Amino acid sequence: MxxxxxxxxxxxxxxxxxxxxxxxxxxxxxxxxxxxxEELYSGAEARAQLGVTANANSAFLAMLGPLHDWSSxxxxxxxxxxxxxxxxxxxxxxxxxxxxxxxxxxxxxxxLISAGVVGRHAxxxxxxxxxxxxxxxxxxxxxxxLIGKDLDAAGSFAFGLSTASVGLVFTGVSAFTAQLSENxxxxxxxxxxxxxxxxxxxxxxxxxxxxxPQWLTWxxxxxxxxxxxxxxxxxxxxxxxPLAAFVLLAGxxxxxxxxxxxxxxxxxxxxxPAEGTTGTSFGLAWRLQKGSLIGWSIALFAVGVIYGSVAQxxxxxxxxxxxxxxxxxTIGGADAMVDAFFxxxxxxxxxxxxxxxxxxxxxxxxxxxSLRAEPILATPVSRWSWVASHAxxxxxxxAVVLASxxxxxxxxxGLQVDDVGTVLPEMLGAALVQLPAAWxxxxxxxxxFGAFPQFTGVxxxxxxxxxxxxxxxxxxxLDQWVIxxxxxxxxxxxxxxxFGPLAWLTxxxxxxxxxxxxxxxxxxxxx
Amino acid sequence: xxSAISVSGLVKTFGPTRALDDLNLDVQTGEVHGFLGPNGSGxxxxxxxxxxxxxxxxxxxxxxxxxxxxDTAALHRRLAYVPGDVNLWPNLTGGEVIDLLGxxxxxxxxxxxxxxxxxxxxxxxxxxxxxxxxxRQKVALVAALSSDVELLILDEPTxxxxxxxxxxxxxxxxxERERGRTVLLSSHILAEVEALCDRxxxxxxxxxxxxxxxxxLRHLTRTSISAELAAPPNGLASLAGVHDLVAEGNRVKxxxxxxxxxxxxxxxxxxxxxxxxxxPPTLEELFLRHYEDAK
Numbered sequence: 001m002x003x004x005x006x007x008x009x010x011x012x013x014x015x016x017x018x019x020x021x022x023x024x025x026x027x028x029x030x031x032x033x034x035x036x037x038e039e040l041y042s043g044a045e046a047r048a049q050l051g052v053t054a055n056a057n058s059a060f061l062a063m064l065g066p067l068h069d070w071s072s073x074x075x076x077x078x079x080x081x082x083x084x085x086x087x088x089x090x091x092x093x094x095x096x097x098x099x100x101x102x103x104x105x106x107x108x109x110x111x112l113i114s115a116g117v118v119g120r121h122a123x124x125x126x127x128x129x130x131x132x133x134x135x136x137x138x139x140x141x142x143x144x145x146l147i148g149k150d151l152d153a154a155g156s157f158a159f160g161l162s163t164a165s166v167g168l169v170f171t172g173v174s175a176f177t178a179q180l181s182e183n184x185x186x187x188x189x190x191x192x193x194x195x196x197x198x199x200x201x202x203x204x205x206x207x208x209x210x211x212x213p214q215w216l217t218w219x220x221x222x223x224x225x226x227x228x229x230x231x232x233x234x235x236x237x238x239x240x241x242p243l244a245a246f247v248l249l250a251g252x253x254x255x256x257x258x259x260x261x262x263x264x265x266x267x268x269x270x271x272x273p274a275e276g277t278t279g280t281s282f283g284l285a286w287r288l289q290k291g292s293l294i295g296w297s298i299a300l301f302a303v304g305v306i307y308g309s310v311a312q313x314x315x316x317x318x319x320x321x322x323x324x325x326x327x328x329x330t331i332g333g334a335d336a337m338v339d340a341f342f343x344x345x346x347x348x349x350x351x352x353x354x355x356x357x358x359x360x361x362x363x364x365x366x367x368x369x370s371l372r373a374e375p376i377l378a379t380p381v382s383r384w385s386w387v388a389s390h391a392x393x394x395x396x397x398x399a400v401v402l403a404s405x406x407x408x409x410x411x412x413x414g415l416q417v418d419d420v421g422t423v424l425p426e427m428l429g430a431a432l433v434q435l436p437a438a439w440x441x442x443x444x445x446x447x448x449f450g451a452f453p454q455f456t457g458v459x460x461x462x463x464x465x466x467x468x469x470x471x472x473x474x475x476x477x478l479d480q481w482v483i484x485x486x487x488x489x490x491x492x493x494x495x496x497x498x499f500g501p502l503a504w505l506t507x508x509x510x511x512x513x514x515x516x517x518x519x520x521x522x523x524x525x526x527x
Numbered sequence: 528x529x530s531a532i533s534v535s536g537l538v539k540t541f542g543p544t545r546a547l548d549d550l551n552l553d554v555q556t557g558e559v560h561g562f563l564g565p566n567g568s569g570x571x572x573x574x575x576x577x578x579x580x581x582x583x584x585x586x587x588x589x590x591x592x593x594x595x596x597x598d599t600a601a602l603h604r605r606l607a608y609v610p611g612d613v614n615l616w617p618n619l620t621g622g623e624v625i626d627l628l629g630x631x632x633x634x635x636x637x638x639x640x641x642x643x644x645x646x647x648x649x650x651x652x653x654x655x656x657x658x659x660x661x662x663r664q665k666v667a668l669v670a671a672l673s674s675d676v677e678l679l680i681l682d683e684p685t686x687x688x689x690x691x692x693x694x695x696x697x698x699x700x701x702x703e704r705e706r707g708r709t710v711l712l713s714s715h716i717l718a719e720v721e722a723l724c725d726r727x728x729x730x731x732x733x734x735x736x737x738x739x740x741x742x743x744l745r746h747l748t749r750t751s752i753s754a755e756l757a758a759p760p761n762g763l764a765s766l767a768g769v770h771d772l773v774a775e776g777n778r779v780k781x782x783x784x785x786x787x788x789x790x791x792x793x794x795x796x797x798x799x800x801x802x803x804x805x806x807p808p809t810l811e812e813l814f815l816r817h818y819e820d821a822k
Contacts, residue, residue, distance in 0.1 A: 276626035
C-alpha cells in the first residue's frame with residue numbers, strides 16, 4: 001500500500017474538473033428536485049393524490065419505484081430522485097475506478113508507476129479511495145442540501161448515505177471488473193451491464209408489487225436504497241448490506257491483484273484470425289463502428305419499449321381522474337394527451353440519437369489523433385472516401401438507431417391497443433422525422449472536424465445546447481428565437497407531419513456536411 | 528538517373544514554429560537514401576508532406592513524377608509507408624492489419640507476406656492492443672515490405688526493434704535495393720544508415736545541411752591522427768587544416784581536414800615517423816560536428 005497517498009493526489013489532480021462536476025451535479029439536482037417538488041405538491045392533499053397515482057401505475061413503479069411515504073416532502077424526493085441518484089453515482093464510481101486502474105494499466109503507465117516505490121495494491125487502493133471518498137462526499141453534501149431545505153435531519157442522512165452506498169458498491173464492482181479484462185472498455189462494459197441488471201431487478205420487483213416477486217429488489221444495491229425508507233422508518237441497518245458488498249468486492253479485487261501480472265487480466269485474451277477479410281476503408285469503419293451502432297440500436301429500442309408501455313397508462317391516468325379529465329377534454333381529450341406524449345417522446349428520442357450521430361462523426365477525429373488515420377491515408381484511399389466511410393455511420397446509422405426506437409415504441413403500444421398494423425408505421429415515421437434535425441447536429445460536428453479540428457469537442461456543446469433549449473427552453477421562458485437555435489425545435493410535431501421543415505433541415509445538413517468534407521480535403525492532419 | 532523524390536525550397540510552419548525552412552532533398556530512383564537528423568529536426572514533417580498528409584506553405588515537392596498533395600491516391604498506389612509511431616486498432620489482429628493495408632494498396636503478395644512473418648518472427652493472430660512497440664512496428668514493416676511498390680518511405684522504422692530484428696530489417700532493405708526499389712529511410716541510428724544507405728542527407732532545424740554519399744561526406748571532415756615522431760614536431764601548428772593539436776615531446780595528436788591530409792603527412796615524414804595511426808571520421812563524428820556547430 002506504500003505510495004497510495006501519492007497516487008490519490010495524482011488522481012485528484014487528473015480529475016480536478018471531472019470530480020467537482022459530478023459532485024455539483026448530484027448535489028445540485030437533489031436541491032433543485034426538492035425545490036420543484038415543494039412548489040408542485042405543497043399541500044398534503046396534492047401529495048396524497050400523487051401517492052395513489054404513482055403506486056397504481058406499473059410504469060411509474062418500474063421507472064422510479066414505489067412512493068412509500070407521501071406525508072412529507074422528503075418522501076417525494078426519495079421517490080422522484082432516489083433511484084436515479086443511485087444510478088448516476090454508480091456510473092461516476094465505475095468511470096473513476098476504471099480510469100485509474102485498468103485504463104492506466106492498459107496505457108502502460110501503471111508499469112511506470114509500479115517500478116517506483118509503490119506497493120502492489122497502491123494503484124487499486126488509490127482508485128478505491130478516490131471513488132469511494134467522492135461517493136461519501138456526495139452523500140454527505142446531499143444530506144446537507146436536504147437539511148438546508150428544512151427537511152428532517154435523520155431522513156436527509158439516510159437519503160445521502162443511501163446514494164453514497166450505491167457509489168461504494170460500484171466502486172467495489174469496478175475494482176473487480178478492472179481485474180477481469182486487459183481492456184478498459186470491456187471492464188466498463190461488464191460493470192455497466194451489471195448496473196443495468198441491478199436496475200432491472202429492482203424495476204421488475206417494484207412493478208410486480210406485493211403479489212409478485214417483490215423480493216427481487218433485495219438483490220439490487222439500488223433496491224437496498226429503497227428499503228432504507230429514508231424519511232420514513234430510516235432503516236439505517238439496511239446500509240450494512242452495501243457496506244458488506246463493498247468490503248467483499250474490494251477484498252476479492254485486492255486478492256486478484258496479487259495473483260496476476262501487471263497488464264494482464266483474469267480473462268485470457270484470445271488469439272484472432274491470422275488473415276484478414278477487411279480490405280476497404282468502409283470495411284474498417286464497419287469493424288470500428290458496428291459495436292456502437294448495434295449497442296445504440298438495442299438501447300434505443302429498449303427506451304422505445306419503455307415509453308411505448310407507458311403510453312397507454314398516460315391515457316388511463318386521464319380517464320381515472322375526472323378532474324384532470326376535464327382539463328384534458330378542453331385540449332382534445334385523452335387521445336390528444338397520448339399524441340402529445342408521443343410528440344414529446346419522439347423529440348426526446350431524436351435528441352438522444354444525436355449523441356450517437358455526433359459520436360460516430362467524432363470517431364474520425366479520434367482515429368486522426370491516435371495516428372491511426374495516417375497509415376490509411378498513406379494508401380490510395382482518398383480523404384473523401386475515408387471521411388465518407390465513417391460519416392455514413394452517422395447518416396445512415398442514425399436512421400437505423402431512430403428506426404429501432406420507433407420500432408420499440410410502435411410494437412409495444414401497438415400490441416397494447418391491439419393495432420400493430422396502424423401504430424407501427426406511424427411510430428416509425430414519428431421517430432424518423434427527427435432524423436434531419438439529428439443530421440444537422442452531425443453536420444456541425446463534421447464541419448468542426450473538417451475546418452476547426454482543434455474544436456471538435458465543441459460538438460458536445462452543440463448537443464447539450466440543443467437538449468437544453470428543446471427540453472427546457474419553454475419552461476425557462478426563453479425567447480422563441482433562442483429556442484429556434486436548436487434544430488429539433490423545427491421538427492414537425494407528431495401527428496401533424498409536414499415536409500417543408502424536413503426539407504430545409506436536410507438542406508442545412510447537406511451544406512454543413514459538404515463544408516466539412518471540403519475543409520478536411522484542404523487541411524493538414526493534426527494530433 | 529531520375530529522381531524519385533525531389534524537393535526544393537520547402538517551408539512549413541506550425542504557428543510560431545518553423546518546422547521546415549527552405550528544405551531541399553533529392554532521392555534518386557533505385558537508391559537507399561538515409562535521412563538523418565535528431566528528434567524534432569523536421570524528418571517526419573518532410574515525410575508527411577511527401578505523403579500528402581500535410582500541405583507545404585511554399586516550395587515544391589515532386590514524388591514519383593507527381594504532386595504529393597494533388598495526385599495523392601494515384602501516387603499512394605506506388606508507395607508504402609511505415610510511420611514512426613505505429614498505433615494499431617485494438618480489436619484487429621496484426622494479420623488483419625497487414626491484409627487491410629495491403630488490400631487498400633491493391634493487393635497482398637501472399638508468399639512474401641508469409642516469408643516476412645517468418646523472418647520477423649511475428650505472430651499475426653494477436654490483437655493490436657497486445658503487441659509491444661517493436662511488434663507493432665513489425666506489423667507495419669511486414670505490411671509495407673510485402674506490397675509490390677516502387678518506393679518505400681520508412682520513418683524511423685527500427686526504433687523499437689532488438690538487434691536481431693535490426694539485422695533482419697537490414698537484410699530486407701538490401702533485398703529491396705536488389706529488386707530496384709527506392710527507399711527513403713529516416714533514422715537517427717547511424718550504424719544502420721552507414722550499413723544501408725547509398726546516399727545520406729543530414730537535416731538540422733528544418734534545413735538539409737549536408738547531402739551526398741558517405742565518401743563525399745567523409746571528404747568534408749577530419750581524420751584524427753596520432754603519431755610518434757623522430758623529433759619534436761615543428762611547424763605543424765601553422766599548417767592549414769590542422770586542429771586540436773596536442774604535442775608532448777615527440778608525440779603528437781591532432782585532427783586534420785581530409786582535403787589537407789597530403790601536405791600534413793609530408794610535414795610529418797620530413798620530421799621522421801616512428802609510429803602512426805590514423806582514423807577516418809565515423810558518421811557519428813560527422814553527425815555530431817554538424818549538431819555541435821548548431822549550438
